[in-house]
Amino acid sequence: MNPLLRSLAIGAALACAVASAAAAAPPQPQAARACFYQRQLSSWAVSGDDKVNLRVGVHDYYQLKLLGSCPDLRWTETLGLETRGGSDFICSGLDVTVIVPRSETHTVPMRCAATSLRKLSPEEVTALPPKEKP
DSSP, X not given: OOHHHHHHHHHXXXXXXXXXXHHHSOOOOOOOOOOEXXXXXXXXXXXXXXXXXXXXXXXXXXXXXXXXXXXXXXXXXXXXXXXXXXXXXXXXXGGEEEEEOOTTTOOSOEEEXXXXXXXXXXXXXXXXXXXXXO
16 A cells, blocks of 8 residues: 555544544533622622622622732721623623722722632532631
8 A cells, every 4th residue: 555545544544533532522511600790799708818708699609809919808897899891790700899998098999800700619608617608
């Protein structure tokens, strides 16, 4: 057999084997996009200087990860969420900025950018320390 034809035949056989293996593999489930309306937020609790745990409605809990440390976050009694894009629909950390009043100076509030938002599982909510559970 001609070496060129043999190489083409081997290449075609390998391509068929790879294609059939890829078709047989079950698709990986994609994580459902968890979204909520800002008005559904019922309570919150701080988790360190860079996370805020949110209670949405009665049974849903989310964790909002901030871009970095947010001073005064641990000491504030009030918290604001500012959404972007003219909607109060929040699906990711990029949709929201955390507004923290300055406790000592009473000047312009601190604006803390968020990077990610994820829905907590019931097991994760149960494992939260009492001070970090909204």
